[in-house]
Amino acid sequence: MNVATHGLPMEDASRFGLPRAALLRIADAIAAAEGKTSAEIRVVVTRAPLVQHPFFSILWAALAALVLPWLVLFAEPLPALTLLSLQAALFVVMASVMLLPNIAPRVIPRLALKSAARSTAVEMFLAHGIPQTSGRTGILILAAARERIVEVVADEGVHTPLGHGAWRDICEAVAERARHGDLAEGLVAGVEKAGELLSGPLPHRPGDRDELANHVIVL
Structure with missing residues (x-):
């Protein structure tokens, strides 16, 4: 299974509790979760500040x-x-x-950080081709490591049957572990929660293929 970072060496992610082994655990969790559902899950971690201007x-x-x-x-x-x-x-x-x-x-006001996190999540959702999955069943989990903000963006194929409550549950699953300084385990928990929620309306079917890579994107 491939694990990659975008823009920075993988070692830089270790500052936020995401060394190579942790990234592999998250990627494995994504593969396991997608084994239960026909939906696709992507995880993005932003290391850079969300708001960089003065x-x-x-x-x-x-x-x-x-x-x-x-x-x-x-x-x-x-x-x-x-x-x-x-x-x-x-x-x-x-x-x-x-x-x-x-x-x-x-x-920086918390509201401005949340708005920036949402914009970044939507940008990553589009940039990595998630809306192009068959059935529009992709979701993206974004964790802003510095700001300790979690965002979930879901395509219409999964949002329609699950609704906003499901995405709040995923965010809370990540945040619960991350509050104690373990972002990697928080993301694993969030991915597992996503697999559990998605498996109900969108169970895995014979012939389903993995349309999106499982590696964690670190910005």
Whole structure:
């Protein structure tokens, strides 16, 4: 069974609990799950930050510089030029702090991260040909390792009989193990849950072929 990474050496995934042996376990779990269903399962792990631009650091620095100096006016009136100078200085200081590598990821709103995870999952779903499976029965499980977000994208052939609840169950299966620092076992659990759910409406049939590779895609 082939295990591959895309864009980075496989060793880099070990930082998130995904060494080669773990990737092989996940691939084996995918093969076992697909042995129970005619659906197709793909797993993608993103190592890179979902949001990489400094927009939110600059935004929060600008808001702080705009609002905080006005609080000083309640204690002591300031000339307009002094107020503007204070705002400019505060912006420079706040932006410098919030752009630090260990601070910048912490100022990104969770909602923005979830939106970015969803967009990445949909992009990967399309890029790896999942909608091209016969019967439109492919699903993609995406784990954003840094942000600890799980997304599931399902094609219409599986979404119609199962619905949103099934995808929430898969996400929870991954998250339950990943919360304890074991992302690999979380993904194995998520794949096993997917196989269990999919086997009901879409059982494995004689002659079914494996249309998508089982290796884990690591970005």
